Amino acid sequence: MQAFITRETLPSLPPPSTLKGPIAWMRQNLFSSVGNSIVTVVLVLGILAALIPFINWAFIKADWIGTSRDDCTSGGACWVFVYVHLKLFMVGLYPESEVWRTILVGAILVVTMAGLMIKGVPFKKYIQIFALIAFPIIAFILLSGGAFGLPHVETNFWGGLLLTLVIAIVGIVAAFPLGILLALGRRSSMPIVKAICVVFIEVWRGVPLITVLFMSSVMLPLFLPEGMEIDKLLRALVGITLFQSAYLAEVVRSGLQAIPKGQYEAANALGLTYWQGMYKVILPQALKIVIPGIVNSFISLFKDTSLVLIIGLFDLLATIQGAFASPKWLGYAIEGYLFAALVYWVFCFGMSRYSQRVERSLKTTH
Amino acid sequence: MADPNLSATPPQAISTLPSKPPFWNDPQKRALVFQILLVIGIGLLLWFIFSNTLHNLDKRGIKTGFDFLDRPAGFGITQSLIPYTEASTFGRTFLVGLLNTLLVAGLGIIFATLLGFAVGVARLSKNWLISRVALVFIETIRNIPPLLQILFWYRAILPLLPGPKDSISLAELFYLHKRGFTLPSPLFEPAFIWTFWAVIAALVLAFIMSRWAKARREKTGQQFPVVWTAVGIILVLPLITFFLTGSPLNWDIPALSGFNFRGGLTVIPELTALLLALSIYTAAFIAEIVRSGIESVSKGQSEAAASLGLRPNRTLQLVIIPQAMRVIIPQLTSQYLNLTKNTSLGVAIGYPDLVNVFAGTTLNQTGQAVEIIFMTMLVYLVISLVISLFMNWYNKRMALVER
Amino acid sequence: METATQTKPEIAVSLRDVNKWYGEFHVLKNVNLDVERGQRIVICGPSGSGKSTMIRCINRLEEHQAGQIIVDGIELNNDLKNIDQIRREVGMVFQHFNLFPHLTVLENCCLAPMWVRKIPRKEAEATAMEYLERVKIPHQAKKFPGQLSGGQQQRVAIARSLCMKPRIMLFDEPTSALDPEMIKEVLDTMIELAESGMTMLCVTHEMGFAKTVADSVIFMDAGQIIEMNTPDEFFNHPQHERSKLFLSQILGH
């Protein structure tokens, strides 16, 4: 056995040039073998072949601003279509003079969300209470009006992105308490309570949302006493809330399961009642763990809101379809759908990034 | 407060039970009362709904019951896997819709799985560009509502295709046009049955061969090219039979007559759009499942296999895939379930699925809302139930044994 | 194969001016080492000094970027055939055991002999049982790794490597993930293996083990071998400042 010992500390040398720099990077990551090199070249050509015409159409040769389709002369995308209809896509038929109310609600929402999501903002607890209790009331008064001198705006006039957001947010906020109750019920030791919760949850999770929407739009009126009318939006909201509560229940349940048994025992040992223990000890921990799950289920709900167009509500997607179906704008379906896709994508991608961030920070703190 | 005499009392046989609390403080009785009240409450709610519904239906002159299923439907359906005419009953409408739903679901599952696994593996590629392209695909597709994607294909892309007269044609056999995708349809002669049997025989043979190869490997250690031999058997045997029995298969070649095609088989554009959108959408999720499943197998596993001298492809076959599959399969089944539920979005473009022809058209014509919604939901519930039973069974079977 | 077996080299493992980088980071700096057949080497040094990296280079779990590594007379380079051949001759035991959780203990042991050495199952199982007996857990053969304690798992891992009949064994901190009461059972197994004449390179800080079986101890720091000596000399009279510091730290705790 022999080792050549160097007593003095050798200097750290930089790696040889074959291991460093963009060329080495490309050799390792793009051209590591003959097969890989071929794939890389083919992919680059394919991407260029698809991307160049698309960029050309969507940006370079596109028309952006104007008042009618006659302003689209360059042969590329006609974003004038979106430009002209922007108000319609954002708030639907909401009266022009009252649009400021929707903007105000949006602004409050953005500020509240920022307060909730950004780390280090003080008074988190009060912001949470505001977001869950005060905000829905304020938003409803502002949007619907009929009080404080605000003219009443019927829900028939709500539309576009406004309606999409209203449905998604109401859906998740209203489903939240029900979801927690169902989750607790499913873990309850009372057999009847447990059975009812299991059946409720599994039925809603087993059927497609569209059948739920059909049900709420045709069957809900049958369920109510004669002469009691409820508005189309409300019917959809009832269906979506019930549907969503089943999904939320499962998310919350996964959080409850992750809480160690010792916590439950400790709560009991301290002499807390079931509800005190849940409220003060278990739920705060469980809900924190499931924030990513809740956000993910909100993303699903946000995408699912597009289904309301099938029962005749005018959400973002429906207003866009309505706009390019009008004879004046026939043939701009691609622009319309791309715009809708972009809006949905920005919301969903942003939220999924947020949920991933929370997940990572939860992992490191545990 | 401890009783000072307690320690002095000699231990007795346990004859005294803890004293009984008043029943309103006894948790068990409380629970019982609570549950009874809950049942009464729910019962009242159901009774309220039920009586209102009966009253409302009565006023509209709708008779409850499933008699309507025997009445003639009186409307046509653009795609049907079983014979169906306007004279068929609503019961048959239900069946046609159900089969159409299952058709999209089945085909969608196949396409989504193939595409999803390909993209998932691409995502893990050492080639930076492939992995990036896969990532962009996944992140784009996952974050756009499936309904929007269906509508996009159906109303924005398919209409760009030429009419039947100027179809994009491949070898004068396949035609892609606005009204669908037309392809030759097979016409089987009676003797084709032999080829059919040959396929079955080949499958059995391939199975026996793989068993034999495994037994031989275990006995002598020698390996056998199982996959290639199986492919060979499954291809060659039916082909030989086919030609020996005199090629008993003809093709009904589509031909343009007037403004439409005669002969062949035309896949309606609704099906094309729905399949494309749902396969791609679900594939994006499957790709993520595949990636995270394979990544869930720790690096130590492949290092251990490598240090034992196993080649990378054997490591994949014997160590990585068996472990990854335990993670992948349950999530995969739940994606299949989602895809099946999402086929109901076909109603937005008029694909004649269960929701469209039954919960839509049939409901509008008969007004039997309760029965129809009930039956429709039941179908999806049964599918969900079957799949979750399978999942429970699989999870139990595959659970890693831990201390 | 023929040439390798004919010229039975005296030297089992030989590293010549081996250098390796992780990105910009120079992990191994001019490492030179010759291990003769039948020798037992213990490698120690502070965490992050490159011990794992060095022994992982020996069976090509890591690639070195400069210098030469010759194992059993075969040079490690990009030739897949050489890599295959070397991995058959070199066994490795990991800190975290890395048993295959979906296979039973017996299947863990038979997998490589059957698929790599192409040995019939019966024979492979017989060999496996032999080694499981040597590590004293034959009665656990039908269990899954998850059902065993850490010490038992590590002994299975050793048996699994031995089933390939390797000529050289590498150990990367085999006892540092174990509870104290299990360390001994694993060390006893390793001592028995050493006494049977196996060539061994062990990264470990177990002084008792080193004193009992090691021919020499290598001390690594910052990617270099900075001291080599017999165990007694090394532990009693360390030469280098940093070996002294290191020893005072592991002994102090």
Ligand SMILES: Nc1ncnc2c1ncn2[C@@H]1O[C@H](COP(=O)(O)OP(=O)(O)O)[C@@H](O)[C@H]1O
């Ligand atoms: N895959 C890797 N990529 C980048 N750096 C690594 C990698 N593996 C190890 N290192 C770094 O190389 C150094 C040596 O690691 P290692 O050989 O594991 O040290 P030891 O086993 O002596 O504790 C450490 O600083 C470690 O952070």
Ligand SMILES: [Mg+2]
């Ligand atoms: Mg190490």
